[in-house]
Amino acid sequence: MKALILIDLQNDFMPGGALAVPQADEVIPVIHQVMPHFEHVVATQDWHPPHHVSFASTHGKRVGERIQIEGQEQLLWPDHCIQNTLGADLVKGLNREKIEAIFHKGADPHIDSYSAFFDNARQRQTGLAVYLQKQGVKVLFFAGVATEYCVLYSVLDALKFGFSVSVIWDACRAIDPHRGDVALQQMQKRGASLIDSSAIERSF
Ligand code: VGL
Numbered sequence: 015m016k017a018l019i020l021i022d023l024q025n026d027f028m029p030g031g032a033l034a035v036p037q038a039d040e041v042i043p044v045i046h047q048v049m050p051h052f053e054h055v056v057a058t059q060d061w062h063p064p065h066h067v068s069f070a071s072t073h074g075k076r077v078g079e080r081i082q083i084e085g086q087e088q089l090l091w092p093d094h095c096i097q098n099t100l101g102a103d104l105v106k107g108l109n110r111e112k113i114e115a116i117f118h119k120g121a122d123p124h125i126d127s128y129s130a131f132f133d134n135a136r137q138r139q140t141g142l143a144v145y146l147q148k149q150g151v152k153v154l155f156f157a158g159v160a161t162e163y164c165v166l167y168s169v170l171d172a173l174k175f176g177f178s179v180s181v182i183w184d185a186c187r188a189i190d191p192h193r194g195d196v197a198l199q200q201m202q203k204r205g206a207s208l209i210d211s212s213a214i215e216r217s218f
């Protein structure tokens with residue numbers, strides 16, 4: 015059974031949002047094209063409380079600075095995806111009918127979470143792995159943002175769990191396109207397949 019995993023398709027990551035990913039809005043129509051081909055569709059939401067540890071403002075520092083927190087490096091971001099705000103909502107134009115479950119990440123005030131499966135210290139799971147296993151899903155396809163952060167770490171964890179993993183590369187966007195390309199190569203090296211959305215329509 016195949017599942018489409020939609021990573022962080024939220025207003026704050028869209029152009030004009032608090033942590034805008036260039037051209038992130040372009041993935042929405044691509045996702046709508048591939049969606050009907052999947053038995054399961056689930057989504058994640060970056061879901062931070064105010065004054066989250068990943069926000070530069072929490073520490074009186076500048077965006078892009080790196081700090082150490084309990085032995086973990088934390089890159090500092092603008093305030094984004096604050097729980098129950100418009101910025102944290104799924105993108106307005108996204109068709110939610112087929113989205114059967116939503117998993118939140120980054121809700122712990124003290125630890126960030128790039129992966130859809132674990133927090134960055136790998137201490138707590140989001141519930142996504144158990145959910146997929148319960149549904150009998152073994153094959154995952156990833157789409158969303160940002161390629162070099164949440165997509166990358168989610169894909170690497172999915173491979174560690176033993177899922178068969180593909181990344182729909184034209185349904186992902188990066189904060190930095192060069193780093194996005196490097197991340198895609200890294201995912202491929204670890205065992206993920208990179209596929210084009212048109213291949214899904216042809217082969218499923
Ligand atoms: C993300 C930076 C901070 C992402 C989330 O969804 O890739 N990036 N929080």
Ligand code: ZN
Pocket residue numbers: 060062068094095120
């Ligand atoms: Zn975040």
